[in-house]
Amino acid sequence: MSLLDIKNLHASVNGVEILKGINLTINPGEVHSIMGPNGSGKSTLAGVLARRESYEITQGQVTFNGKDLLEMKPEEAACEGLFLAFQYPVEIPGISNAYFLRTALNAIRKYRGEEELDAMDFLPLLREKMRLLEMDDKFLNRPVNEGFSGGEKKRNEIVQMAVLEPMLAVLDETDSGLDIDALKVVANGVNSMRSTERSFLVVTHYQRLLNYIVPDYVHVLVNGRIVKSGGPELALELEEKGYSWTEAEPAGARR
Amino acid sequence: MSTVEQLQDLTKQEYKWGFVTAVEEDRLPAGLNEEIIRAIAQKKDEPEFMLEWRLKAYRYWASQEKAQAEPKWANVKFPPIDYQAITYYSAPKQKTELKSLDEVDPEILETYSKLGIPLHEQKLLAGVAVDAVFDSVSVATTFKAKLAEAGVIFCSFSEAVKNHPELVKKYLGSVVPYTDNFYAALNSAVFSDGSFVYVPKGVRCPMELSTYFRINAQNTGQFERTLIVADEGAYVSYLEGCTAPVRDENQLHAAVVELIAHDNATIKYSTVQNWYPGDKEGKGGIYNFVTKRGKCLGKNSKISWTQVETGSAITWKYPSCILQGDNSVGEFYSVALTNNYQQADTGTKMIHLGKNTRSTIVSKGISAGHGQNTYRGMVKILKGAHGARNYTQCDSLLIGDKCGAHTFPYIEVKNASARMEHEASTSKIGEDQIFYLQQRGISREECVSMIINGFCKAVFRELPMEFAVEAQKLLSISLEGSVG
Numbered sequence: 001m002s003l004l005d006i007k008n009l010h011a012s013v014n015g016v017e018i019l020k021g022i023n024l025t026i027n028p029g030e031v032h033s034i035m036g037p038n039g040s041g042k043s044t045l046a047g048v049l050a051r052r053e054s055y056e057i058t059q060g061q062v063t064f065n066g067k068d069l070l071e072m073k074p075e076e077a078a079c080e081g082l083f084l085a086f087q088y089p090v091e092i093p094g095i096s097n098a099y100f101l102r103t104a105l106n107a108i109r110k111y112r113g114e115e116e117l118d119a120m121d122f123l124p125l126l127r128e129k130m131r132l133l134e135m136d137d138k139f140l141n142r143p144v145n146e147g148f149s150g151g152e153k154k155r156n157e158i159v160q161m162a163v164l165e166p167m168l169a170v171l172d173e174t175d176s177g178l179d180i181d182a183l184k185v186v187a188n189g190v191n192s193m194r195s196t197e198r199s200f201l202v203v204t205h206y207q208r209l210l211n212y213i214v215p216d217y218v219h220v221l222v223n224g225r226i227v228k229s230g231g232p233e234l235a236l237e238l239e240e241k242g243y244s245w246t247e248a249e250p251a252g253a254r255r
Numbered sequence: 256m257s258t259v260e261q262l263q264d265l266t267k268q269e270y271k272w273g274f275v276t277a278v279e280e281d282r283l284p285a286g287l288n289e290e291i292i293r294a295i296a297q298k299k300d301e302p303e304f305m306l307e308w309r310l311k312a313y314r315y316w317a318s319q320e321k322a323q324a325e326p327k328w329a330n331v332k333f334p335p336i337d338y339q340a341i342t343y344y345s346a347p348k349q350k351t352e353l354k355s356l357d358e359v360d361p362e363i364l365e366t367y368s369k370l371g372i373p374l375h376e377q378k379l380l381a382g383v384a385v386d387a388v389f390d391s392v393s394v395a396t397t398f399k400a401k402l403a404e405a406g407v408i409f410c411s412f413s414e415a416v417k418n419h420p421e422l423v424k425k426y427l428g429s430v431v432p433y434t435d436n437f438y439a440a441l442n443s444a445v446f447s448d449g450s451f452v453y454v455p456k457g458v459r460c461p462m463e464l465s466t467y468f469r470i471n472a473q474n475t476g477q478f479e480r481t482l483i484v485a486d487e488g489a490y491v492s493y494l495e496g497c498t499a500p501v502r503d504e505n506q507l508h509a510a511v512v513e514l515i516a517h518d519n520a521t522i523k524y525s526t527v528q529n530w531y532p533g534d535k536e537g538k539g540g541i542y543n544f545v546t547k548r549g550k551c552l553g554k555n556s557k558i559s560w561t562q563v564e565t566g567s568a569i570t571w572k573y574p575s576c577i578l579q580g581d582n583s584v585g586e587f588y589s590v591a592l593t594n595n596y597q598q599a600d601t602g603t604k605m606i607h608l609g610k611n612t613r614s615t616i617v618s619k620g621i622s623a624g625h626g627q628n629t630y631r632g633m634v635k636i637l638k639g640a641h642g643a644r645n646y647t648q649c650d651s652l653l654i655g656d657k658c659g660a661h662t663f664p665y666i667e668v669k670n671a672s673a674r675m676e677h678e679a680s681t682s683k684i685g686e687d688q689i690f691y692l693q694q695r696g697i698s699r700e701e702c703v704s705m706i707i708n709g710f711c712k713a714v715f716r717e718l719p720m721e722f723a724v725e726a727q728k729l730l731s732i733s734l735e736g737s738v739g
Binding site: 078079104 | 688
């Protein structure tokens with residue numbers, strides 16, 4: 001059974017149609033990449049999957065793990081195992097990173113009928129994941145993302161992913177604003193979580209990230225439609241030729 | 256006789272002559288005149304100096320009322336109060352005695368259980384007399400023995416007038432004179448009871464003092480007066496919690512609090528105010544018109560106010576510090592929340608007189624529903640206050656688009672060596688923040704409560720632990736249903 005199945009998805013923002021019939025299937029263990037020029041609908045797709053309310057779904061179905069994703073609230077989608085690494089992580093003043101993440105993990109564990117973790121059990125877990133992303137312990141008690149540099153915020157997203165262990169992680173332009181060293185650290189964190197059960201949807205503008213997180217499939221999103229799909233080599237081709245050459249190709253490519 | 260039996264006996268005694276009958280017998284007719292003032296003093300068996308003081312206060316208040324000098328500058332709206340319709344020195348309206356918790360409105364019980372208040376305290380809060388009296392008596396006595404050992408006086412104001420008249424005479428009205436303002440004058444004339452604390456030289460009060468139980472047990476004390484004196488080198492932390500039963504009519508609550516800190520003394524005063532705020536349409540609720548002021552009389556003294564204001568239909572309250580002693584420190588940390596039709600006009604005054612005096616103001620206002628929230632603060636640095644410093648931070652958070660936040664800072668500096676900092680912000684609770692937390696699996700309601708608690712963090716960390724927990728829960732409950 002596929003983990004994520006998107007069929008003919010149309011979505012609008014303020015009455016303007018952004019997604020114009022997306023079809024995409026992701027199986028457990030697969031890493032897919034969505035590439036596309038600015039304004040093609042990449043972040044909208046990520047937002048729709050995470051159930052951001054500002055998008056209006058006008059047509060289509062999305063099944064996640066056998067359930068109707070479009071019926072879920074954002075927190076339900078999260079508890080079902082869908083994680084979004086934000087392009088612009090949000091600051092939450094006054095709430096420590098550790099407290100926030102423990103609350104999140106326990107909300108998810110509770111949803112799944114698992115026992116909640118107390119601070120004593122949780123902290124070693126969080127410390128371990130932070131070491132993986134080369135983040136200093138001082139970030140434990142700092143307010144969520146407040147005063148973090150761009151790179152620290154992105155690494156913090158991956159720490160959260162590592163703690164929450166989703167079934168599907170959607171990475172929305174996680175590479176933007178990262179220098180090459182930080183990019184490697186983030187990619188390393190993602191790669192360490194790859195498994196036969198966990199899937200990734202890596203949304204990116206540039207091919208660079210895909211040198212470090214090598215996808216199984218690459219899809220090109222242009223003007224709200226997937227216009228081309230292929231293997232990792234497609235990303236290199238895009239890098240060479242730019243997005244313009246895909247726009248001439250017929251739409252409706254399906255894996 | 257076992258302890259339990261002794262306590263049961265005590266309960267019956269208190270019930271028999273202490274509580275219900277007393278209220279009925281002591282009830283005075285509605286209205287205010289010199290006869291009523293004399294009657295109050297007589298019922299309380301007060302010494303002559305108290306009666307004189309009450310009468311002076313009454314005469315001043317009467318002249319103010321005649322001149323219609325009720326303060327009108329606050330950013331709140333309410334119909335005129337008929338002071339002759341109020342019954343002083345008793346419950347304005349004796350409600351029927353509830354015999355058990357089953358008779359209490361289930362919605363109130365729900366609120367109490369959400370607050371995590373144990374069952375016997377729930378009864379206390381709901382005004383079920385028997386257990387209430389039982390508990391407050393036992394608590395009071397255990398406190399007293401331990402405090403007496405340390406030499407700390409902690410008693411009701413009435414007891415202080417009888418047993419320590421010299422202290423009362425010396426300090427009463429020394430920080431808030433009866434001429435201070437309209438409501439302070441009214442309070443001085445009619446106040447029925449309150450708390451008195453005296454911590455002697457060099458004593459660190461061995462426990463946090465609290466009025467949580469006593470105020471609730473009385474339920475009727477709308478004009479209480481608190482006087483706290485910390486002698487040289489003393490330290491005391493005082494907590495005050497307020498809840499009120501649900502009533503349809505508006506009730507006036509005009510309290511006065513005076514604090515005096517001598518050389519090297521510290522007073523920390525924390526309030527969690529949750530008087531009945533009125534219903535969702537704005538019907539009923541308490542008018543909370545309170546004068547609170549502390550005097551840092553001695554050098555190196557410190558007075559710190561922390562308040563969490565979630566209740567009352569209208570709040571009019573400015574806990575202030577007079578920084579008279581050199582190097583003295585004044586602090587004001589405040590969270591004020593207005594939901595539905597609540598109005599709050601609250602803040603502080605920091606009056607710098609002494610050299611190198613320092614003050615810190617951190618105010619967090621949260622408005623939801625149709626709530627109107629005003630911060631009003633004055634920082635005054637007088638000529639002699641060389642090297643005075645003030646830091647003010649004033650943040651407002653708006654939830655929804657029908658509420659309001661207002662800020663009125665007044666700054667008056669007469670010494671060029673003063674340093675002032677003022678930071679202010681107003682923000683709406685962000686959908687982006689809520690979505691971010693939701694995406695991590697946290698429910699929408701919990702997200703909002705988390706964001707608000709984060710917003711108030713700088714104030715909550717000034718509260719004693721149990722109070723901080725209670726304050727957080729209170730905020731969540733007060734905001735329930737305000738975020739769609």
